[in-house]
Amino acid sequence: MxxxxxxxxxxxxxxxxxxxxxxxxxxxxxxxxxxxxxxxxxxxxxxxxxxxxxxxxxxxxxxxxxSYKNAMAGLPMxxxxxxxxxxxxxxxxxxxxxxxxxxxxxxxxxxxxxxxxxxxxxxxxxxxKRTSHVSGLPAPGEGSAGGDPGPFTAIGIYQGIKAAVRHKLGKDSVQGVHIAVQGTGSVGGGVARLLAKDGAKLTLADIHADRAAALAEELGAKAVAADEIMTLPCDVLSPNALGAILDEDSIAKLDTAIVAGGANNQLARAHHGKTLFDRGILFAPDYVINAGGIISVATEYLARRDGVSAGVEEVHQRIANIPERLEEIWSKSDETGTPPDVVADRMAQELIGRG
Incomplete structure (x- = not known):
């Protein structure tokens, strides 16, 4: 190495x-x-x-x-x-x-x-059992913060997608909006289920084709091969698998108005945010939209460290700030002609003392 x-x-x-x-x-x-x-x-x-x-x-x-995610979520982490x-x-x-x-x-x-x-x-x-510096542990009681952070990540992404649809498409609902979901595991599957309840038109893909097919059948959605989802004509592409998927080649082939999903580090390199921006595709910076999980984990850890109780309601209240933060980023982007990822990075860098 x-x-x-x-x-x-x-x-x-x-x-x-x-x-x-x-x-x-x-x-x-x-x-x-x-x-x-x-x-x-x-x-x-x-x-x-x-x-x-x-x-x-x-x-x-x-x-x-x-660093950026925790700062932008307002967490003392x-x-x-x-x-x-x-x-x-x-x-x-x-x-x-x-x-x-x-x-x-x-x-x-x-x-x-x-x-x-x-x-x-x-x-x-x-x-x-070997360290106390760990979180994501089973909730100590009903209504307490804790447990698998995946569902909370999904909730934040779902709320962020709705905010993106409002900002870019001018729609207050995802009813009938075509959303292509890449990755149908804990997070992507959770996002898809929440969107399905709101009447979104869903197309799903996963490297485990049987998992995507099963979820599509459950939700009345369509499943496509994993290598098709990135070029599919849709209103929203929601990447919820591994990162570095947005590069010169893949961005050129996108047929969507919005990219909003939970995968970390979706941009292969920093300049690819401008490539998206120049194509007129609205990007939800991943570390802002996918902060629900770390909000849950941090709330749980800080409460246990400080010997106080924290409820799921507190987690949901913090997650509810994600759309507001995204709108702030997109508004500044619109005002300045700066790609949203650059706006978000600058905000985060100021918060961690590196501005």
């Missing part, structure tokens, strides 16, 4: 911690981008990377995104992310999770972890 500070995605990160535990087979990267507002908070991704450099790239990009470099068989053992928990504990509270791709609520419970 090359020196992390020479990577194009290194952004003056405070800590890049490489963890190796031979007994358990753990190889992980924990990146802290900023702790200006509080401990770096962000989930742990468990993924097989044929080239470990891609894992480093993910850790750097995702941790920076978490910094930005961090962990990536566990899984083997090809994606072997996950109690010993590996314990070693990872020890690594988090070794950072002394500077990093707070939770679920991300490949990591479950049960995995976080296992990690919590």
């Amino acid at each position: 090359t020196a992390f500070w020479t990577e194009p995605d290194f952004d003056d990160h405070e800590v890049v911690h490489v963890v190796r535990d031979r007994n358990s087979g753990l190889m992980a990267i924990i990146a802290l981008h900023s702790t200006h507002l509080g401990p770096g908070a962000g989930g742990t991704r468990f993924w097989h990377y044929p080239d470990p450099k891609d894992g480093l790239r993910d850790a750097l990009r995702l941790s920076r995104g978490m 910094g930005g961090g992310k962990a990536v566990i470099l899984a083997d090809e068989a994606r072997t996950k053992t109690p010993e590996l999770l314990a070693a990872f928990g020890d690594a988090v504990e070794g950072l002394g509270g500077r990093y707070v972890t939770a679920e991300d791709v490949g990591i479950s609520e049960a995995d976080m419970v296992a990690v919590s």
Whole structure:
């Protein structure tokens, strides 16, 4: 692995911690981008990377995104992310999770972890046996904050899509609006179900074609092959799978008015936001629209840390601010002729003391 500070995605990160535990087979990267507002908070991704450099790239990009996400959500948390470099068989053992928990504990509270791709609520419970700096744990009681953050991420994205439809299409409802949803897992599936209740016309795709087909049948939607969704004529494209999907080639083939989804780091490179903007496609900055999950996780963690109770209602109140923040970004973009992603980045950088 090359020196992390020479990577194009290194952004003056405070800590890049490489963890190796031979007994358990753990190889992980924990990146802290900023702790200006509080401990770096962000989930742990468990993924097989044929080239470990891609894992480093993910850790750097995702941790920076978490700094911006937490700041824009008004949370007293910094930005961090962990990536566990899984083997090809994606072997996950109690010993590996314990070693990872020890690594988090070794950072002394500077990093707070939770679920991300490949990591479950049960995995976080296992990690919590080795460190208190963990969230996304089962809710302690009915109506309490806690548990899988995925459904809360979906709620924020759903509300953000409705805001985008109002701003770009001038419609107060998604009834009959054609929305193409890429990814039908916990988040994408949740978004699709919420949109279906409002009468949206849905087309779904997933690398697991059977999962997309099953959800399409449940919702009365249409399923297409994974390689078709990005070029499908639609009103809204909602990417809810992995990131870096928007580059020169893919943007040129888009046939949509809006891109609004929960995938992290959708822009392959920073300048691709302008490419979208120049095409007249409204973009919802991903770290703003997908903040529902971290809002849930942070609310849970801060309440437990401070010995107070926090309810789901508080989480929903914070998530309700997502459309307002997006509208602020789009309005400034309209006024200044600046792409929304640039407007959002500048706002976030001011908040974390890097403006």
